[in-house]
Amino acid sequence: xxxxxxxxxxxxxxxxxxxxxxxxxxxxxxxxxxxxxxxxxxxxxxxxxxxxxxxxxxxxxxxxxxxxxxxxxxxxxxxxxxxxxxxxxxxxxxxxxxxxxxxxxxxxxxxxxxxxxxxx
Numbered sequence: 077x078x079x080x081x082x083x084x085x086x087x088x089x090x091x092x093x094x095x096x097x098x099x100x101x102x103x104x105x106x107x108x109x110x111x112x113x114x115x116x117x118x119x120x121x122x123x124x125x126x127x128x129x130x131x132x133x134x135x136x137x138x139x140x141x142x143x144x145x146x147x148x149x150x151x152x153x154x155x156x157x158x159x160x161x162x163x164x165x166x167x168x169x170x171x172x173x174x175x176x177x178x179x180x181x182x183x184x185x186x187x188x189x190x191x192x193x194x195x196x
Contacts, residue, residue, distance in 0.1 A: 079135075097186075105136065114133025116136075123176070153183070156170055
């Protein structure tokens with residue numbers, strides 16, 4: 077499966093499941109036999125100690141980053157319970173303020189962007 081097909085699969089999943097977590101995207105990767113595992117981290121461009129997710133390879137993170145950059149999906153902060161329900165989270169302290177000096181997890185989910193909804 078090429079990258080564009082995979083992006084389409086993820087986009088369709090997010091359209092059907094608003095508030096999609098990284099864990100759910102891992103399931104989409106697995107269903108499509110995409111090797112996503114690695115030692116990379118998806119972090120905030122504004123604050124390097126804010127970690128959104130870890131454990132993927134660069135190609136997997138690029139798929140999500142490109143969907144975001146193209147304005148097709150949006151990332152929103154969520155409660156950690158979303159990840160508890162999905163059965164997986166990060167073993168890092170959760171971001172509670174802007175003044176952090178070490179890596180902290182900021183749980184997020186994905187939704188379809190307003191721009192993308194208008195094309196449907």
